[in-house]
Amino acid sequence: DPERIAVVPGDGIGNEVVPAAREVLEAVGPDFEFVEADAGDEVKAETGEALPDETRELAANADATLFGAAGETAADVILPLRSAVDSFANVRPVRAYPGTDALHPDTDLVFVRENTEGVYAGHEDEIAPGVTTLTRVVTESASEEIARYGFEYAAERGERVTIAHKANVMRTTDGLFLETAESVADEFDVEYDTALMDALAMHLVMRPEEYDVVVCPNLAGDVLSDLAAGLVGGLGLLPSANVGDERALFEPVHGTAPDIAGEGVANPSATMLSAAMLLEYLGYDDAGERVRSAVKATLESGPHTPDLGGDATTRDVTDAVLTKL
Amino acid sequence: DPERIAVVPGDGIGNEVVPAAREVLEAVGPDFEFVEADAGDEVKAETGEALPDETRELAANADATLFGAAGETAADVILPLRSAVDSFANVRPVRAYPGTDALHPDTDLVFVRENTEGVYAGHEDEIAPGVTTLTRVVTESASEEIARYGFEYAAERGERVTIAHKANVMRTTDGLFLETAESVADEFDVEYDTALMDALAMHLVMRPEEYDVVVCPNLAGDVLSDLAAGLVGGLGLLPSANVGDERALFEPVHGTAPDIAGEGVANPSATMLSAAMLLEYLGYDDAGERVRSAVKATLESGPHTPDLGGDATTRDVTDAVLTKL
Ligand SMILES: CC(C)[C@H](C(=O)O)[C@@H](O)C(=O)O
Ligand SMILES: CC(C)[C@H](C(=O)O)[C@@H](O)C(=O)O
Numbered sequence A, B: 001d002p003e004r005i006a007v008v009p010g011d012g013i014g015n016e017v018v019p020a021a022r023e024v025l026e027a028v029g030p031d032f033e034f035v036e037a038d039a040g041d042e043v044k045a046e047t048g049e050a051l052p053d054e055t056r057e058l059a060a061n062a063d064a065t066l067f068g069a070a071g072e073t074a075a076d077v078i079l080p081l082r083s084a085v086d087s088f089a090n091v092r093p094v095r096a097y098p099g100t101d102a103l104h105p106d107t108d109l110v111f112v113r114e115n116t117e118g119v120y121a122g123h124e125d126e127i128a129p130g131v132t133t134l135t136r137v138v139t140e141s142a143s144e145e146i147a148r149y150g151f152e153y154a155a156e157r158g159e160r161v162t163i164a165h166k167a168n169v170m171r172t173t174d175g176l177f178l179e180t181a182e183s184v185a186d187e188f189d190v191e192y193d194t195a196l197m198d199a200l201a202m203h204l205v206m207r208p209e210e211y212d213v214v215v216c217p218n219l220a221g222d223v224l225s226d227l228a229a230g231l232v233g234g235l236g237l238l239p240s241a242n243v244g245d246e247r248a249l250f251e252p253v254h255g256t257a258p259d260i261a262g263e264g265v266a267n268p269s270a271t272m273l274s275a276a277m278l279l280e281y282l283g284y285d286d287a288g289e290r291v292r293s294a295v296k297a298t299l300e301s302g303p304h305t306p307d308l309g310g311d312a313t314t315r316d317v318t319d320a321v322l323t324k325l
Helices: A014-028 A041-047 A053-061 A074-084 A140-157 A173-185 A197-206 A218-231 A269-281 A285-301 A314-324 B014-028 B041-047 B053-061 B074-084 B140-157 B173-185 B197-206 B218-231 B269-281 B285-301 B314-324
Strands: A004-010 A033-036 A064-069 A087-095 A108-114 A118-128 A131-139 A161-165 A192-196 A213-216 A239-244 A248-252 B004-010 B033-036 B064-069 B087-095 B108-114 B118-128 B131-139 B161-165 B192-196 B213-216 B239-244 B248-252
Touching: A004 A014, A004 A053, A014 A033, A014 A064, A014 A269, A014 A285, A014 A314, A053 A074, A064 A074, A064 A269, A074 A087, A074 A248, A087 A140, A087 A218, A108 A140, A108 A218, A118 A218, A118 B173, A131 A140, A131 A173, A131 B173, A140 A161, A140 A173, A140 A213, A161 A173, A161 A197, A161 A218, A173 A192, A173 B118, A173 B131, A192 A197, A197 A218, A197 B218, A213 A218, A218 B197, A239 A269, A248 A269, A269 A285, A285 A314, B004 B014, B004 B053, B014 B033, B014 B064, B014 B269, B014 B285, B014 B314, B053 B074, B064 B074, B064 B269, B074 B087, B074 B248, B087 B140, B087 B218, B108 B140, B108 B218, B118 B218, B131 B140, B131 B173, B140 B161, B140 B173, B140 B213, B161 B173, B161 B197, B161 B218, B173 B192, B192 B197, B197 B218, B213 B218, B239 B269, B248 B269, B269 B285, B285 B314
Parallel strands: A004 A033, A004 A064, A064 A248, A108 A213, A161 A192, A161 A213, B004 B033, B004 B064, B064 B248, B108 B213, B161 B192, B161 B213
Antiparallel strands: A087 A108, A087 A239, A118 A131, A131 B131, A239 A248, B087 B108, B087 B239, B118 B131, B239 B248
16 A cells, blocks of 8 residues: 555645645655645634644544644644654754855754653643643653654764753753653763753854754753754754654644745745655655755755745746756 | 842852952942852852852842852752842843854843743652653743833833743743733833744844843743853853842853863953942942943953953953943
8 A cells, every 4th residue: 555645734835835845755756645634724714623633633544744834823733733643753953955044054953852741741720810830741751762762863873962951940850851861872872962951052052063963852942943943044944853653744844924825936945855854754765865955956056936035936946856856 | 227238159260250340349339238158069068058048048138149150059059049039030131242252243132031930930740650740830920020020121221022932832821921921011112022932042043133122931031041142152241130129139141160260360241240230220320330331341442351362360350340440
């Protein structure tokens, strides 16, 4: 049976960049079965639900999902989709792709973000009038899984690991995260260090070239990866993967870009780079590398969409990438 | 009666920069009573306590405290000291002072960080083997107090406010913070916007000049202010205030600098700028401004300590500042 790929464009430019990336997936060959489904602000306006049950079911059963972006409903869509695919790791490579106006062009690192707990697993309450609480959860099992993923990733590439935490304040919870990650580190022949997330924020701004793989709790990964995106000119070209054992979800880090949605000029590169990660996740390493190289070559040579200072359309860029595959 | 100032040098270069800043305070005139006390790694090694009771008591009863830095015991010293002075606001001006090697020389903003709750008020537990929790607390009263402080600060200076939050995930707790801050905003004729802390991390890296006063929950302020320090060349020159209604504590943002401690070449500027904030807190605005101008003039003209590429000593810089007062 062919592998099944759920395709969820979402809102805004999701409807332009996801079809473009799907064309690229179709062109590189594996015999996938694509199934489309809705999510986001528009479907919520029509049906009352930002994430319809059939979309969640589809993602939960597909081999991989390619997601675009959602508007106001982003959290209502992406958080349940991440758990529908049982993804424990949010993987965010941040590098200065050709054509970006990068503050630090030598940035090339990857965030391996815990994707299930921390404040995101937070049970919240108003325990008295004007007094609210959130229960932040950190488990040894999730900490071990994310650390192992990060160290394996670094070991395969001959890279270093940095373990981010705030264990001087969150002594029990981030203490467990840190201690667990350090015992995983002992199993690997990989160089690593640990860093308080505040100090790391400063160091990333000043010397991002010193970092390779950064293993983080959930919210730390959210904030530090966006910070790093700022170092390479913004979210525009960055791909990401939400990785589980059986299935996974791939999405550009950017949003719906309402200012240009519908004009056919959205840059499809981040979604195509996410599609390259999808191919590699499913074991098609050569196809993944072909897509990544074609996208990079197009970023170098043009044509360029308006976000990179050109006047090409999504169609022009897609055609250029297809030619270079 | 003269106002009483607790002086707590702490560890490392705290013992060099705090006496230097005290000389400056003595020179500008208000008739203060200075009382010294210990805190940090060294006193812990001697007595078993990083923050001796008499130091806490002193800070709790002084009109203001000038603190240097603590080493490994930083959290054990600074968190109880912040609560000893009942400080609700941690105020961190971040600007590119003359002589810094700034990535963004036009950075000039101030973080107004909630200083009592969030994950810092966290009660932690191991609720089952390998399963830990932290209770994050957000109250309407603390949110209102910090927002009002931030808006008053901005109103006095004719500046804008940005309210940082992560209410799309922490809907109840940061939802309360955001909603409360927005209703405080309605009382002021101050321009403001709100920003998700992850998106704000990216924007601060790319366009810090667009921000004036950033009102943040506790951990967000910790991370975002260190990020911003990275934009102006690091923590080296940044002062801070922990402000309460009756008393307050002032500290440089930098640490103990063990690599240069004891050599007499530490840069006292950040502590002197903190002393300027102390003077203003106690109502000595002119004296505060004199100190700030003298420090800035010395940063411009030299002499410079080694961190700024010079070979001057702490003594040389202190003499230069004293002359310029
Ligand atoms: C939309 C939001 C819930 C999400 C997150 O916080 O994880 C986003 O910021 C991201 O990083 O993908
Ligand atoms: C030492 C630590 C507890 C402290 C904090 O997290 O507040 C420090 O990072 C700071 O920002 O002053």
